[in-house]
Amino acid sequence: MVLRYASLAVFLLLVVLAALIGGSFEAGEWYSAISKPQWAPPPWVFAATWSVLYVLTALAMWQVWLSGHPVRLGALLFWLLQLVVNVAWLWLFFGLHRSGWALGDMALLIGLVVLCIRAFSMASRAAALLMLPYLLWLLFAWLLNFSIWALSGGALGLSFD
Numbered sequence: 241m242v243l244r245y246a247s248l249a250v251f252l253l254l255v256v257l258a259a260l261i262g263g264s265f266e267a268g269e270w271y272s273a274i275s276k277p278q279w280a281p282p283p284w285v286f287a288a289t290w291s292v293l294y295v296l297t298a299l300a301m302w303q304v305w306l307s308g309h310p311v312r313l314g315a316l317l318f319w320l321l322q323l324v325v326n327v328a329w330l331w332l333f334f335g336l337h338r339s340g341w342a343l344g345d346m347a348l349l350i351g352l353v354v355l356c357i358r359a360f361s362m363a364s365r366a367a368a369l370l371m372l373p374y375l376l377w378l379l380f381a382w383l384l385n386f387s388i389w390a391l392s393g394g395a396l397g398l399s400f401d
Contacts, residue, residue: 248302255294258323262330270337275391280384293374297322300360300370309363318359322352339389346382353378 267283297319304315325348333342353375361368 265335303367315359
């Protein structure tokens, strides 16, 4: 019983770690100053949404882990990679202010999440379904990132410093 919940604690700890590292790249004044589409949500929406999505992804990975299915190690690898690529997006977009580079990173992230969902679906349908809100948010975030990039001139080396 303890081991069952210890694995959940590990997955939650990993998403908290990713959130803390990613959160160190704050939006700051430059994000307020850049051109954004009118449909861009207010900043508080991002924090609330990401908090829920990180918990959902941890719960999804936990369900896959508990399944004991042979695909679980591959699923874990995709899940860990998507966490790293997610933090890399935050670094590129908010840390370096490179919206063009962040677009490519986000495309990779979306691909990794699709691979996660595929692997998760083999072990647990519920886990795959828990990942769908994350995928939908990433598609929205990619569109927002693209819009910001386009409104700012569309250069890959774009910097807002």
